Amino acid sequence: MLLAAVALMACSAGARAEDGYNLWLRYAPLDPVLAADYATQLGEVVAPDQTPTLRAARDELVRGLTGLLGTAPRIQNESSAGHVLALGTPQSSALIAPFREELESLGEEGYLLKRTRRDGRDMLLVASRSDIGVLYGTFHLLRLLQTGTALDELTVHEAPRVRLRVLDHWDNLDGYVERGYAGRSLWEWQTLPEWRDPRYTDYARANASLGINGTVLNNVNANAQSLAPQYLDKAAALADVFRPYGIRVYLSARFSAPIELGGLKTADPLDPAVQQWWRDKADEIYQRIPDFGGFLVKANSEGQPGPQDYGRSHADGANLLADALAPHGGVVMWRAFVYAHDVADDRATQAYTEFAGLDGAFRPNVVLQVKNGPIDFQPREPFHPLFGAMPRTPLMMEFQITKEYLGFATHLVYLGPLFEEVLQADTRAGGKRFTVAQSLSGIAGVANIGTDRTWSGSHFDQANWYAFGRLAWNPDQSSRDIAADWAAMTFSPDPAVVQPIVGMMMASREATVNYMTPLGLHHLMARGHHYGPGPWVDGGPRADWTSVYYHRADRNGIGFDRTATGSNAVVQYAPEVAATYADLTQVPEALLLWFHHVPWDHGMASGRPLWDELVGRYSSGVRQVQAMQDTWASLRGRVDADRHEQVAAFLQIQLREAQWWRDASVAYFQSISGRPLPAGEAPPPHPLAYYQALQFPSAPGDGR
């Protein structure tokens, strides 16, 4: 007892246990009865450790079981125990070798979890054709334990549905994270390559637990310096740390790097000297990082250089880099997020216009990276029309995990439903069911990760990293199920904790749509930093960086007509989809004002006129935040005090800001519509000018 007390004191002096650092890998002690039952069923562990990846799997198993079951597992080279937990590949483990055939169909990253009897013994296998599959399987098994899942009759065959599962870090070399709300960049370039912060390993563990297999270290608004030798040495040190966890390093490449680094006069993709420069650069990289993943490129977009500077196409640009990488097996992720300030077309149409015609023009190792919607990571957008429209080109989804347009890290918004809504959208490509998920060769997420102790800027934003990773592995999963796993692993497997938390999470995204941009409105955030409401934003360098461009509200109505009478953006979708969106009677109300300009008195499904509905949605968003507060308050005592207090404070911020969004938006739109507030709706406490005058020059994450 004394020893226990001393031990506890020693470690309580050491650190707060519940500061969020351990993410969903807390491995907190299970209910003792359940723990004892698991311990019996698992028995002795046979886990080979010939490779760094197998060692990582074994170490994670030890860490997890020790935490969950309260006692370190017995690790044996061989075992004659009645119950055996066996990890490995057919090559590394005699216990796994007999199951070689069953593993054939699972590919290089898949794994098998199987409870079986053999030679009179009860065995639980974590088996794969590859070491990394063993690690993935180990994390899967630990998840089953963390969520209290029964192991009887366990048989899991898992293989990733998507090949490229990548985090995009918008991290600058000086440590600033563009659109980052979770501290500085994790990458401490100043202390690399000598110092390999243990946090890099924990980052890799967390990603491997989800099956994420790539990371783009630097911002798509790229600095050519990241390709200079001194930074390649540093990136190589990170690659060394990540390699055992199956994570490849990628770099954002600045298209003009041959000029800036190489001293060439041009970056023209058809210039032989430019081609040679990239080939040499690729060789130089692969010498340091033999499993380098490849390049991510933002070209001819928002001021970035690109092939069009030389009259060449995006395909010319992408193929230039692809040819340099191809001998080494690298990939080019070429972003389709382009729009030009000198093009009068609806911004929503420009990526499709630019790229759809290039289908088939790219090298096989080019993947086109397309944002989930046609504008820019709004609280709700229809799916991007390029999905399903480029059958001969590998496409990659780009989600934004960091919540640039969804309240930053202080708003509790679970993005799982947003991801799921897009992934399950039916493109009707070829005239039949063909979901966005089916169209994908890769999924990228703009990371919400930084040096904040919680990693993600808040406890609940960890769920967005988590959900992204799970859906990247298998885009057909349910975001609700994922939320339940996350809540159980992160807070407690007690259903009295999990259920209310899942309820909060599942309602949270719609709440945010309501208090920010209901009914298909979009891009109404304040200019630049996107912090808070700015529906009045007008003027400035370009029309499509204003709010009035998107909402088009006037005395008579509101909304962006994207039908044939307007920009006709609908025709970029497959005919059946286009017909639905274009038809005022069929378009989902959630996208009404995305596709239609509608009179203020347009009748809504609720029976209310549009104006009343709009105001009502804003107010209901605020009430939904209050409901989250109530739910959270009811969990006091069931969730540790440290995290409970922080989440409660953040919900208070969210409420303040939701109210601000509602009041400012109602004040503004009322100044346009000239209509009275619906009965029971409180007038905004300040005049419109008050909201318009608020300035936040130091809001975080602003692009610079």
Added chain:
Amino acid sequence: MLLAAVALMACSAGARAEDGYNLWLRYAPLDPVLAADYATQLGEVVAPDQTPTLRAARDELVRGLTGLLGTAPRIQNESSAGHVLALGTPQSSALIAPFREELESLGEEGYLLKRTRRDGRDMLLVASRSDIGVLYGTFHLLRLLQTGTALDELTVHEAPRVRLRVLDHWDNLDGYVERGYAGRSLWEWQTLPEWRDPRYTDYARANASLGINGTVLNNVNANAQSLAPQYLDKAAALADVFRPYGIRVYLSARFSAPIELGGLKTADPLDPAVQQWWRDKADEIYQRIPDFGGFLVKANSEGQPGPQDYGRSHADGANLLADALAPHGGVVMWRAFVYAHDVADDRATQAYTEFAGLDGAFRPNVVLQVKNGPIDFQPREPFHPLFGAMPRTPLMMEFQITKEYLGFATHLVYLGPLFEEVLQADTRAGGKRFTVAQSLSGIAGVANIGTDRTWSGSHFDQANWYAFGRLAWNPDQSSRDIAADWAAMTFSPDPAVVQPIVGMMMASREATVNYMTPLGLHHLMARGHHYGPGPWVDGGPRADWTSVYYHRADRNGIGFDRTATGSNAVVQYAPEVAATYADLTQVPEALLLWFHHVPWDHGMASGRPLWDELVGRYSSGVRQVQAMQDTWASLRGRVDADRHEQVAAFLQIQLREAQWWRDASVAYFQSISGRPLPAGEAPPPHPLAYYQALQFPSAPGDGR
């Protein structure tokens, strides 16, 4: 035993114990024999808790004793035990009341630690006239235990020698820290005022443990927004957290705030509307923060606005703010760090020229804040000539704890000896011994604190925060003794650990002087970010931002002639000091090239010519880093592996950069002197052009 194992596992899953977060307040278990002895001597604890500060003292005592002695102390309201540890003031504790008279001389912040017998009992008193004194005394007692000091015959009378003991945070509102090498700003403006991160409390604890009693939250290159209501609400929340720990909040004030925030047309200090604006602003601040400390101002310096923009003096500017703060008891800390780009005078002379004649012109609540040396926080400077030169003006020392010019956070440089050297410098003001320390009403340190888990960017940089605080309390302490305390508290009280670490620390500053700027050289760092060597820096916007301005090397010799044949800066010192510095036979070699331009073959004390000595110093700096590495390697196993590994990696970076400094500097100066390297000196491995071509556009902490 099982319980102990489970407890340890639970917490080992929770966090790394030795990541540096706990600073010198680790309270690691003492040797069991010593711990038992202390426990007996201390006995029961009587510690009143009527106020937040007394509660903080009691909580710290419990935390400290629990960690150090392995068992929580028994806290009683009264005690009849044979041994009693009594905390409190005469008002709050009947056990302390009899000692009222002994406390009289200790002032409002002083305290008494006293072992005594009374009424047949052995008592240890932690007593003060004020609650904050009790807290300071508690930290002192804990330090005695942490360092294994015998408590027999203990009698400590302590009172601070300096009134204002302040950290200056150069933190921007967007979280960027100018000249910060330890992550982002601690202040999370985005989540204040709702969320009060527990780290704010730990920051306050660490400062209170040193007696620091003020913190300037924002950068001296100030943003007027920090005085806007929304930010005052946030600052008030921080003030609430800090108040129990005796720490007052100050703000850097932008002199033009009446224009930027108030919409006035001018910030002229003699304009009645401007005066009214500042009075109103002060009232607004004190309404939120009743114990607000006051303003820090950088005016008419490096582009900042100031009174000279309106033809007024620095005294006019400072008095404007002083008058606004005076009714509330606030202070203006006005910086003397000024130099003008249109003034041809030696930059080292300009602050004195500007301010010395204003002695007596300031309001009583103005304190003039003077950097330690006349240039800018160099590895070595003579003391600033304003110290001792303004007898009618309260002066405040400004040290830079963050190592802008000393290798950032990756170089192990203990600044204690630098601080001590300046504080103990004899100004000879009035023709008699009068140290810089004696001239001070306040000490400010530019903080090296950020969100890095170590707080300071490295484990050893914590020592610089620590030494600053200890010297601010009592500037006549020995930096070696302070280093020993710090090493014992931070690593281990084992002399086999403390002695080698103190040896490393005490040699480290001279090592850095040697490999960067030996023999009085200064300001040879690369332009802007000051990362790495740049002795060749020339041109650009102003001469006094170049290296060649300072070293003045030519074919014949090197050094800045500041005697009568040169800029005559020496005359700003008292006559005896001036005579010493001006005399080539008396000037300390450490300041030789600061004050004199000397031929390359000038004979040095070593018997070597200057050129040989210079090259030798550069090389010896590198060898001194190697010696630190050897010492550190010998501590493997005596220092926990986590911190040992990180420090070793940082020393490797330091060695790489020290070698770079040596090679680049030798290559450059050889190109000027045209002299052969002394025998045994290796030629730089690259030509000079290689070093000159290196670019570090993303070096951390660069002023923007």
